Amino acid sequence: MKNEILKESSREVKTFAELMHGADSMLEKASNGIEGSYYCLISSLILCAFSFEAYMNHLGIKHYSLWKKEDRLSVLGKYVHLCEHLKIANPDFGCGDCQILKSLFKYRDMMAHGETHVLELAKPVKRSPDDMSYILKSEWENFTTLPTVKKCLTSVQAIINKMNYAAGLGEYAFGSGIEVSDVEYEMINKASNSGAAGRADS
Template sequence: MNKNVKVTAERHVRTYTELWHTSFVLLELGKEDERGRHHKLMGSLVFTAFAFEAYLNHLGPSLFETWSHIERLSPKAKFEVLAERVGLKADFGCRPQQTIIRLFGFRNDIAHGKSITLKDMRIESLEVYQKDPWSFRAQTDWEKYCTIENTERAREDINSVVHTLHKASEIKDEYPFLHGFEIRGGELIIDDNN
């Protein structure tokens, strides 16, 4: 007699929440361990940007029947359209919305990366130079952006923007950044033929 289980699953995935969690995990790993910190922070920032755009794509269909046409816009433009729809003013001149511009500038630099030659110069003491001659490095703006402070600020500001936008949208029985649900089941199958 063979015994098997027929397993079924239905899962509602909130992609923006999964991406948001990835951003958090990478930030925490970057704070805990210096090894590879720059890369962990870069990943966290990229996933923060991904999470924000995925949230806009999550919210959009609730507010627009024609979201599939709007979805092609830039994240900044999507935010402006959604903010206007729910009665909020887009103000990219100050935090937290200012971070949207900086974060997506960073994300675009990464996504559309090009090889470049950088030149930089500074004066430092011979003592400092002898201690660590590799401490000074010419960096792009996107490399300079990968700090713990900027990564924490991006998450804090995007969290604030999402909660403000969500509250103004007046969607009932849904809260930002909660994972979706999953229903699982199992059915024992007994094959008496063997």
Template structure:
């Protein structure tokens, strides 16, 4: 039998960790099973991009009192550069792991603003017999949607978040906290109270 409670308190949801976990679970399944690998790769790359975006907002709240006003005016790339510089991390956006973030953001944007495209190619292609049966002509995002790219993007996302988290003096373990709450509860009929 359910009881009715009145609950008051506060909670914290660390969104980047939920996004990172979604990326990890998709990648594990994609690495384990070839069936559906395209979709698991897609989810891994998109959720890695989401994890980075959410982490930038996590850093923004740490570094700036007015982050909610600032962040809307900055592109993902500008946020990335801002936090790399704020954390005093030397970077080259054309090299890994930094280039993986740029690729993940481009991939995410292509899907978020997706459109039907006519694509034309004319080039020599080497294919196995199996690949020949399933060959399709794709666009940029479909061509990037491979398990090896998903593994690289995920690994580099983990590396980047870890480096920036530590450099920002937020601790040594960026992937531990998902959610926390402090609250009081009482039966609505008034007989019991509990602090969790």
């Protein structure tokens, strides 16, 4: 007779929370000025955008069944739909957190559908020819700065927490999923193959 452990468990995987933790982690690394911090800023912005999109699905599909997984709705369209459902004021994408959110998703789209551009500059330069301040940058490169990343994470987290509270799910949305387990011990009758073999040879 042997003891066998049977474990039954469940754990809610909050993808949006894990993505936002990643965005925070990348921002912290960039703030510390580590080598490659510029790419940490890019990663933080993209993870933040992905987190918001995942949260829209967390509420819209899991909790309210407002659309199906295969439905092709824009992320900001889902946001507007959820605000209506939760009786939150319609988003004003011309100011505040919503304006930053809109800029973030413009950045996300530029990175997801990246193109190669030739940038040109034609204006008088009064400084020395080797002055690096005149290096041309694309729109997404100008967006990738430490202050901008901080603003994006602060605004997106505020929007998500506000929606989470309105949905009755608590003031803080980014807690990790908790695993719930049930462990049972059972006595399993297992014959000893070696003993059986020994008796056959005698």
